Amino acid sequence: xxxxxxxxxxxxxxxxxxxxxxxxxxxxxxxxxxxxxxxxxxxxxxxxxxxxxxxxxxxxxxxxxxxxxxxxxxxxxxxxxxxxxxxxxxxxxxxxxxxxxxxxxxxxxxxxxxxxxxxxxxxxxxxxxxxxxxxxxxxxxxxxxxxxxxxxxxxxxxxxxxxxxxxxxxxx
Amino acid sequence: xxxxxxxxxxxxxxxxxxxxxxxxxxxxxxxxxxxxxxxxxxxxxxxxxxxxxxxxxxxxxxxxxxxxxxxxxxxxxxxxxxxxxxxxxxxxxxxxxxxxxxxxxxxxxxxxxxxxxxxxxxxxxxxxxxxxxxxxxxxxxxxxxxxxxxxxxxxxxxxxxxxxxxxxxxxxxxxxxxxxxxxxxxx
Numbered sequence: 001x002x003x004x005x006x007x008x009x010x011x012x013x014x015x016x017x018x019x020x021x022x023x024x025x026x027x028x029x030x031x032x033x034x035x036x037x038x039x040x041x042x043x044x045x046x047x048x049x050x051x052x053x054x055x056x057x058x059x060x061x062x063x064x065x066x067x068x069x070x071x072x073x074x075x076x077x078x079x080x081x082x083x084x085x086x087x088x089x090x091x092x093x094x095x096x097x098x099x100x101x102x103x104x105x106x107x108x109x110x111x112x113x114x115x116x117x118x119x120x121x122x123x124x125x126x127x128x129x130x131x132x133x134x135x136x137x138x139x140x141x142x143x144x145x146x147x148x149x150x151x152x153x154x155x156x157x158x159x160x161x162x163x164x165x166x167x168x169x170x171x172x
Numbered sequence: 173x174x175x176x177x178x179x180x181x182x183x184x185x186x187x188x189x190x191x192x193x194x195x196x197x198x199x200x201x202x203x204x205x206x207x208x209x210x211x212x213x214x215x216x217x218x219x220x221x222x223x224x225x226x227x228x229x230x231x232x233x234x235x236x237x238x239x240x241x242x243x244x245x246x247x248x249x250x251x252x253x254x255x256x257x258x259x260x261x262x263x264x265x266x267x268x269x270x271x272x273x274x275x276x277x278x279x280x281x282x283x284x285x286x287x288x289x290x291x292x293x294x295x296x297x298x299x300x301x302x303x304x305x306x307x308x309x310x311x312x313x314x315x316x317x318x319x320x321x322x323x324x325x326x327x328x329x330x331x332x333x334x335x336x337x338x339x340x341x342x343x344x345x346x347x348x349x350x351x352x353x354x355x356x357x358x359x
Contacts, residue, residue, distance in 0.1 A: 026233065049232050051261060053225075054253025061222030062257070065194070065229020068214065068351055073229075091218025092226075096347040 011171050012037035014141040015103060018148025018164075019074055024101070025049065026071035028059035032078035032105040034171045039076060056081030060088040064098045072152065074101045079108065079124040079165070080117070089131060089161050097159035101152045102133075104165050111168040128163055135163040138170065173310040176203045176334040178271050178327050181310075182242055183208035185317045191238035191267075192230060192354055196223040196247050198278030199333045200271070204242065206336035211353040215339055215346050221250035224268050228258055231266035234354065238265050238321060245272040245286045252295065258324070259300030268324045269317075270296075275331040293326040 009017070015038045019027070027042045028051045029035065043050045049071070053059040056077050063073035082104065093100055107114070108121015128135045136151050138144035148164050155162040179195075183204060186193040194214045195204045201215040216223050227241030248255070248270050258268065274287035286292060293306040303323030305316045313327050341349075 026229075051228075051232065051257065053257050055251075058222070058225045058251055058254050058257065061219060061225025061251075061254075062229040062232075064222070065226035065231075066233045067229075068226070068347075068354055069230045069233025070354070071229075071233045088219045088222055092216070092222060095218050096343045098347070 009141050009145075010037075011141055011144070011166075012041060014144040015148065015166070016041040018145040019048075019103070021145060022072070022074075022101070022149040022152035024072050024074045024152065026063065026066040026073040027051070027076060028053045028062050028073070029076040030054075030056050030059060030078065030081050032107070034105040034107075034166070034168070035076050035078075042076070056084045057088045060085050060092060060100065063100050064092050064096075067098050067100070072156075074103055074152070076103050078105045080120050082124060082127055083120055086127070086131065089133065093161045099152075099155035099159055100161045101148070101155050102161060102163040103148065104163055105171070106165040106167040109167045124165065133161050133163055134158070135165055137165045137167070141170070144170065173308070173313070173327075173329045174332060174334065175200065175271050175273055175277070175329045176207065176336075177310055178269070178313060178329055179203050179242060180207045181314055181317055182240060182269055186212065186240050189238050189321070191240045192234070192350075194223050194227040194230065194239070194241040196241075196243045199336070200242060200244060202336045202339060203334050205339045206334070211349045214350045215341075217339075217343055217346075221247050221254075223247060224254045224258065225251065227266060227268060228254070228261060228263070230354070231263040232261060235263065235265055237354070238267070240267045240269065243268060243270045244277070245270065245274060245292060246276045246284045248292055249285055249290070252299075255296050255299035255301065255324070262301075264322045266322055267320060270324065270326045271329055272326055273329045273331045277331060277333050281331055293324075296324045296326070
């Protein structure tokens with residue numbers, strides 16, 4: 001039984017709860033500062049296999065294997081890693097019809113202090129669109145819990161990758 | 173020893189041990205398909221570099237099933253971080269066999285860095301893997317495969333491709349057939 005949502009849920013808790021309610025049981029991660037509290041939550045969960053990987057493209061492969069082994073995989077990542085993953089998303093997930101939900105800290109947008117994050121930040125939604133990857137942008141913490149579940153359902157039913165974009169204001 | 177000789181031995185071990193077998197992109201897939209096509213083979217037709225990663229995900233998800241991945245030197249060099257991730261997870265049901273022919277055999281035999289001295293067995297050890305075997309002998313490969321159900325094997329072979337037909341299955345069929353068998357009989 002899923003616990004009712006606390007009224008004062010934090011952003012990391014919302015992401016974690018969204019994954020739990022979606023039934024995600026296999027998570028690969030590449031760190032982002034915004035994910036620093038989510039990653040330990042996943043790591044502590046005895047019902048989730050957590051695999052820190054060295055690069056997002058590698059994570060796409062590990063998640064594909066996990067799906068083929070009966071798991072519900074998600075990747076915690078920064079949007080810069082979308083660029084690192086393009087070939088695998090197309091020539092593995094889309095070619096074979098392998099679901100994956102990418103939960104993405106979207107840097108380089110409103111409130112970004114690091115100029116190097118801006119180019120990929122601005123390209124992120126365009127990249128997702130050209131790859132025909134459905135993406136969801138929650139408008140609140142509670143909505144993130146919902147959108148992560150919808151994103152997994154979309155990935156599973158469409159046999160394709162999907163994404164949830166979590167921009168800088170979401171984490172405040 | 174040619175690559176197809178090593179693939180034949182690996183496929184035989186997979187059959188004996190009821191292992192699932194992930195095979196690297198390109199002509200290695202076609203060679204495996206020609207020597208032993210079974211539902212437990214996953215032919216990775218794209219995503220160069222990710223065979224060892226797919227194998228790791230399978231091994232962690234199906235801990236009671238033996239998983240073998242066949243990879244190549246050019247592909248491993250493209251995803252060296254995978255060797256470090258495999259070391260951190262170290263699943264005891266996962267055997268990664270890297271067939272090193274020193275060349276990009278599917279694209280015209282351009283030399284890889286292993287032909288100039290890069291040593292994948294040492295790199296695998298340096299990445300933290302404690303169980304790494306290497307050989308360039310066909311007889312020793314058979315012996316290593318008999319005695320190892322997990323870890324990393326680097327087998328040196330001569331460059332060159334066998335003259336084998338294309339895989340006649342589409343990706344969706346490869347996937348459906350593989351998944352239908354991936355929970356049976358061990359799971």
